[in-house]
Amino acid sequence: MQRSHRDRCLLIHIHTPGSTADDGGEEFQQLAADTGAEILGLWTVSRARLDPATCVGSGKVQEIADFVRANAVDLILFDRPLSPIQERNLERSCAARVIDRVGLILDIFARRARTHEGQLQVELAQLDHLRTRLVRGWTHLERQRGGIGLRGPGETQLETDRRLIGVRIRILRERLARVAAQRATQRRARLRAPAPTVALVGYTNAGKSSLFNVLTANDQYAADQLFATLDPAIRRLSGNGPTTLIADTVGFLRDLPTELIAAFRATLEEVGQAQLLLHVIDAAAPDRDAQILAVENVLAEIGAAGVPRLRVFNKIDLLGEEVRERVDETGQVSDLWLSAHSGAGVARLAEIITQRLHGARLRLRCTLRPEAGALRARLFREAAVLEERFDSEGSNHLLIEIDQQTWTGLQAEIGAESCQREDLPSTMRP
Structure with a gap:
């Protein structure tokens, strides 16, 4: 109503x-x-x-x-x-x-969170914010300062409210911990398949959801407003190329409340676990540089500053600009100008994503000694394990898919003689 x-x-x-x-x-x-x-x-x-x-x-x-x-x-x-x-x-x-600003942002998040996890996260952030403001509304608590006729039970009431809020916060954190465990299980299942993840990050209203829809042929809700979408979504990159997952995440903001960052930390873990970040930037924003800095600060706070990224300058149609790109000193495209609204440059973005994630992937059959449990765990963490079997002597035989850079770092530890290269399927070749 x-x-x-x-x-x-x-x-x-x-x-x-x-x-x-x-x-x-x-x-x-x-x-x-x-x-x-x-x-x-x-x-x-x-x-x-x-x-x-x-x-x-x-x-x-x-x-x-x-x-x-x-x-x-x-x-x-x-x-x-x-x-x-x-x-x-x-x-x-x-x-x-x-x-204040924090309370306003929390109210907007509460209105727009649609999934069960999102609603739990917002309620936790609201209670964390409210816990320090319980004195509001309890005007009778002024009697705590003492004096004749000014003593009363106000302190008991305040303590009761704090205790009830504390109980509710503990329940919410337990529920979110269970949800986070489920999300971690889903993430491990995705890592076992040869499907790297690309996470879209950026300032709110930069056009992440619009770009997500174009890249994945999806109909995720998108609107010209701040925090139009809060709930994360993961879809497959459209086209006939190798399987790549695209994750849409909540938009960032200057002075984003610490309560929200803490509450959404489990959701934002998708960002830290991605193989590539697409930093979507509103190219037409008058304070574009300040927005870029705000996003970089949040990425650093959630531990994702070291994830490889590609900067995507969106909304060039508002500026009358053409699609263009910038290459860094290694020869990789570091910046791309496009328009999710008109579709200009989106095909080039999909091509760059495929080149970055699948252009140098190896498929290897590795044999590990029985005592190499830590190395096995690392392979499950850093590579896509396609097959696994144990022989009668306890040796572990794995079929893995791994990018060239990661393999270079692991090769000395595993031993080149323990792994044999296989040809990739035609759909996975660069």
């Missing part, structure tokens, strides 16, 4: 010296608009130093309070994280609900 009431919102964008990625609040305004709120205004507040009590200072708080009363504002949204004390002081002074 859709809500008939739309929150009347005032947006507060805070500019501080040294803000290199300040877009004037445009992205924040779009986030607020995506919730369906009625936006009454966007105020930009310049501060040399953030006030620890109210973030914006007492004078600006009074201006906000006057506007709230005159315009029947329901909600004040701040474009930066606020401390619990700042939120409480602002709500008291302005007589309206106050939500």
